[in-house]
Amino acid sequence: MWAWLSGPFMNSLGSVFSFISKDVVSKIQIIENFLSGENGSHYATIQSMVTYELENDLVDLTKRGSHPESGCRTLLRLHRALHWLELFLERLRTSTEDSKTSVMCSDAYNESLAQHHPWLIRKAVGMAFCALPGRDTFFEVMNAGDHTQVVALLGESLPLIAEVYQITEDLYANNNLLELP
Numbered sequence: 001m002w003a004w005l006s007g008p009f010m011n012s013l014g015s016v017f018s019f020i021s022k023d024v025v026s027k028i029q030i031i032e033n034f035l036s037g038e039n040g041s042h043y044a045t046i047q048s049m050v051t052y053e054l055e056n057d058l059v060d061l062t063k064r065g066s067h068p069e070s071g072c073r074t075l076l077r078l079h080r081a082l083h084w085l086e087l088f089l090e091r092l093r094t095s096t097e098d099s100k101t102s103v104m105c106s107d108a109y110n111e112s113l114a115q116h117h118p119w120l121i122r123k124a125v126g127m128a129f130c131a132l133p134g135r136d137t138f139f140e141v142m143n144a145g146d147h148t149q150v151v152a153l154l155g156e157s158l159p160l161i162a163e164v165y166q167i168t169e170d171l172y173a174n175n176n177l178l179e180l181p
């Protein structure tokens, strides 16, 4: 399912994007390792992961310490990335022929992930966006047919992405986990 993150499309985007996809792949790997480890059953759902890690003091809550790669903080990074994805795909869905992917990407980034990234990363990411391929290429790599079909697919998927995002957001908010280091 995550193969595209290290596939030819991401590779064709250059070194900043391969850095980004390596970061995402390694975070997914951290969570998969918990899932296949001896306490894997606690990682079957996000809810059970949160309960298990909090009850067993497995999360660094205020500053990085003995649990720098907890499931909770790792998923939080992916959760924020999912928000970026939602905002970007919504822009792509409603875009017109002369919309620029670089603008769609950076607007979505500034509304989401950028708030959690230091200056240097924001600058590097901002420059990388300028080199993104055009809108047609994005429609093509989704491999879901012509523009109309891709727009329809996005229309069906985006509410589901938004729902997943909101469930995690509420769970993390209720447990004060939204600022995990």
Ligand SMILES: CCCCCCCCCCCCC/C=C/[C@@H](O)[C@H](COP(=O)(O)O)NC(=O)CCCCCCCCCCCCCCC
Pocket (backbone or CB within 6 Å): 017, 019, 020, 023, 024, 077, 078, 079, 080, 081, 082, 084, 085, 105, 109, 113, 117, 121, 125, 181
């Ligand atoms: C498809 C086209 C291109 C991708 C565009 C990327 C948009 C934004 C890029 C921002 C990248 C910043 C790189 C920094 C990484 C880390 O410093 C930083 C902090 O990690 P740390 O606390 O462990 O140190 N990592 C992150 O914030 C994770 C960012 C990942 C952004 C990737 C977005 C693309 C993929 C979406 C997949 C969503 C999967 C969700 C699964 C539940």
